[in-house]
Amino acid sequence: DSGVTQTPKHLITATGQRVTLRCSPRSGDLSVYWYQQSLDQGLQFLIQYYNGEERAKGNILERFSAQQFPDLHSELNLSSLELGDSALYFCASSVPRGTGSYNEQFFGPGTRLTVL
Amino acid sequence: AQKITQTQPGMFVQEKEAVTLDCTYDTSDPSYGLFWYKQPSSGEMIFLIYQGSYDQQNATEGRYSLNFQKARKSANLVISASQLGDSAMYFCAMREHRETSYDKVIFGPGTSLSVIP
Numbered sequence: 001d002s003g004v005t006q007t008p009k010h011l012i013t014a015t016g017q018r019v020t021l022r023c024s025p026r027s028g029d030l031s032v033y034w035y036q037q038s039l040d041q042g043l044q045f046l047i048q049y050y051n052g053e054e055r056a057k058g059n060i061l062e063r064f065s066a067q068q069f070p071d072l073h074s075e076l077n078l079s080s081l082e083l084g085d086s087a088l089y090f091c092a093s094s095v096p097r098g099t100g101s102y103n104e105q106f107f108g109p110g111t112r113l114t115v116l
Numbered sequence: 117a118q119k120i121t122q123t124q125p126g127m128f129v130q131e132k133e134a135v136t137l138d139c140t141y142d143t144s145d146p147s148y149g150l151f152w153y154k155q156p157s158s159g160e161m162i163f164l165i166y167q168g169s170y171d172q173q174n175a176t177e178g179r180y181s182l183n184f185q186k187a188r189k190s191a192n193l194v195i196s197a198s199q200l201g202d203s204a205m206y207f208c209a210m211r212e213h214r215e216t217s218y219d220k221v222i223f224g225p226g227t228s229l230s231v232i233p
Contacts, residue, residue: 002160031219043207043223056212056220090161094219105151105221107161 004108025093038087120224139208
C-alpha cells in the first residue's frame, strides 16, 4: 500500500459526459501528479501540483482540468468525454526537490475510466 | 525535447539468471533524475530505483541496480537472480529539475519481462 488513495476505482460513462477523479496523497506529501495510461499512448504525464499551485504541465487536453485543495487532495476533471479518453488514470505524490526527501513518487492504484 | 527510449518491447529471462533492461534518455538539462518502475499485471506502479544526474555512484536497491552511463545517456536496469514474480512491465522515467517544486516526468514505452521457470 503506497498510501496514495484514488476514487473511484472504476468508472463507466458515455461520450460527452463529465467525470471527476479524486486523489488523496500520502500524508505529508506536497506534490500531486496525474498520469494517463492508455494502450496506444503509453504512460503520459498530465499535470503536477505543489501545495495547491500548478507547477508542471504535460500533455493535458484543454477538456481536462485539475486542482489541488488546501487539504492537498486533488481532483482531475474530464469533460466532453470521447472514446479515446478511456484509460487508466494514475495519481502519484511526493515531496519535491528542495523541500525534503525527493527520490520517489508514490503511485495510487489508479482509476480505470471506460467511455462508451 | 526530453525523451526516453526503451528499445526492448519484450524480454525473456531464465529464473535465477540476471537480466538487463535498456533505457536511453535525451535531455539538455544538467540536473535530472532517472527512475525505474515495475507494473505487474495487477496494474499498480511500483517504484524500484532512482538515480540522480549528479550521483557519483550507481544506485542499488536489493536485487536491482542501475547502470548509469551519463556520457552515453543510458540508465539500464539490472535485475539479478530473477524470480517468477519479476514478470511485469518495466518503465524507465526521467524527471526534469528546472526549479524547486517543478516536477515534469516522462516515461518510456516500457519493456515486458517474462521470467521462465
